[in-house]
Amino acid sequence: MNCPSCGVAIADAVMTETFLAEAARLLGPKGLTTDPDDMAPWLTDWRGRYTGAARAIASPANTAEVAALVKLCARHGVPIVPQGGNSGMSGGATPFESGREIILSLRRMNRITALDTAARSATCEAGVILQVLHEAAEKEGLRFPLTLGGKGSATIGGLVSTNAGGTQVLRHGSMRALVLGVEAVMADGSVLDLLTPLKKDNRGFDLKQVLIGSEGTLGIVTAATLRLAPAIAGRTVMWAGTASLHDARSLLLLAEDMAPGLLEGFEVLPQHSLEAVQAYTPGTRAPLTEPHAWHALIELVAGDEDTAARLPELAERILATAFERDLIADATIAASEDQAERMWLIRETISPAERALGPAMQHDISVPVEKMPAFVEAAVPRLEADWPGTRAVCFGHLGDGNVHFHVIAPPVSDRASWEAGDGKAISAQVHDMVVAWGGSISAEHGIGRLKRDELARLSDPTVLATMRAIKQALDPDGLLNPGKLV
Structure with missing residues (x-):
């Protein structure tokens, strides 16, 4: 037979x-x-x-x-x-x-093929590791102004393909703002060479922007030309404790007003995240002596020596004004580069520290910047009430309207079952609330497999149809990263 x-x-x-x-x-x-x-x-x-x-x-x-x-x-x-x-x-x-x-x-394709100090640009193959680019630019008196906790493993191709963000988006933008040109292999094996940057080029569609953030579903990014910035002449890092996210938002606006063009980073984290990092990395010291509901990590950066010399005094004035307005309860200014790095290490260690606590549903969401404090204030108690035993924790880039909204599971014996059951329902509820507030279910981590179905459920039908039409046109056989994004 x-x-x-x-x-x-x-x-x-x-x-x-x-x-x-x-x-x-x-x-x-x-x-x-x-x-x-x-x-x-x-x-x-x-x-x-x-x-x-x-x-x-x-x-x-x-x-x-x-x-x-x-x-x-x-x-x-x-x-x-x-x-x-x-x-x-x-x-x-x-x-x-x-x-x-x-x-x-793409990891073998790891060459920086050009670093032009006059043009302040670097051309990299897709497998170049972010930290390697940082070090190469630094040797030439320049810097690539995007960093994140995974800089020791993240590659340029991956950063372009996911339109990565990080802690410097407030001043420099995400990868969309930093990519000057791309090279990509399309689904038929043809090579799209858009590496040469032009400040003005009005020849139809901006195809590099179509590829940025497409997660390898439209073409395989093999190289990119990236915008570099002048090296830092000096920076001042502050840590402040505040009673609410509304006060942290007011502190952000105050820093922007008092230090125009100098505010490079403004991150927030709750006391819970600080304690998670301390438990995860023994020896980590809290920057402030007392606990606070929220903590703000603030960085001022100057590109010239004269301005850099004024940063500590400017930081003191910002904090003094914040005290006068009852926006903060305590604060400190890093006294050395080592202390500044230790403050940033706390922020960069939150994700692995939270992961070590056990199962959680992690959401990378954004809402309009001015609405973020109110959104968190409304969403956290709602989730914890609807799902008894969970703990909702938010941290991240307040200045961009982007926080990482984690819902930590109660003690469970079977992680996979919880994630597939309650966890999936929790994520749907979080995403529903985000959309209702005019936000996005993916601020900087992409869609991938994790959010593909939610994107289909919540997207505007016209937007989704347009994305699918582009996918069909560029990859008619569906061989490039199938089952991801769309």
Whole structure:
């Protein structure tokens, strides 16, 4: 008796073997692996929510090899999951469980091909690690003004593809504002070269902006030209304790008024997050002696020596005015660069510290900046009342209207069951509230697998239809990061 499913399985196995043999010839011994041990670390996302399978991990050495590999995948119908540092928060770089896909790792493409001090720009391959770019720019008296907690693993290609933000968006913007040009391999293997930046270019669509934030679903970013900023001549970092997020918002406005053009960072965190960091990293000292409902981390940055010399006195005046207006109960100014770094380390350690507390539903949300205090004030007690035993915690970039809204689970014996049941319902409720307040369910971490269904549920139908039409036009066979974003 014939077995149709057996015949399909045999045909698929033969096709896979043929494809892998061709890919191995194309990429060489360093460019392709099917070894389960080598592949294992790259099959699970950073948060540990998704674990998939893949036929292989392909690691091209240059754009030409990426283009040739994409053409090969198109010929054999093999789906591609582009991956950088695998530090994303939404499962956008993790393959599905079917094992049909290949992971296309850009990590071997790690050269900074140009760093132009006159133009204040750098051209990087997609696999360049963010911290490496920081160090290279610093050697030339410049800086790349985007940083985040995962700077030691996040890659330029991943940052472009997810339109990453970070702690300096308040002054410099997200990756959309920092990318001057891109190079990408499209679904048919053609190379779209838009690396040369022009201040004015009115030749139709801005295609680089279509690719930025598309999470590898429209094209595979292989390089980018990025805007650099002058090196910091000096900075002053403050830490203030305040009674409410409304007071923190008023403190933000005060700092913007008193230090126009100098405010680079304004982060907020509740007492709970500070205590979580202290428990996670023994030896961490609270900047202030007493607990406070909310803490604000404030950074002033100057690009010239004269202004830098005035920053400490300006910081003192800001804090003194804040005291007079009853906006803060206590504050301190970092007395050294080491102390400033230790303050920032507290902020950068919140995510792993919160993760160590146990299961939680993490939401990367934004609402109009002026509404954020009221939103948090309304949403936190509502969630905790509706879901007894949970703890809602918000922290992040108050100046951008973007906070990380975590709902920590009560003690549970089965994390997966809680996340699939109550956790999923909690996330839907959070997203419903965000949309009702005129906000976004994804401020800086992308959509990936995590929020794909919620994007479909909550998006304007016309917006969603337009995105799907673009996807169909650029990737008609659906081979680029399928099942992500749209």
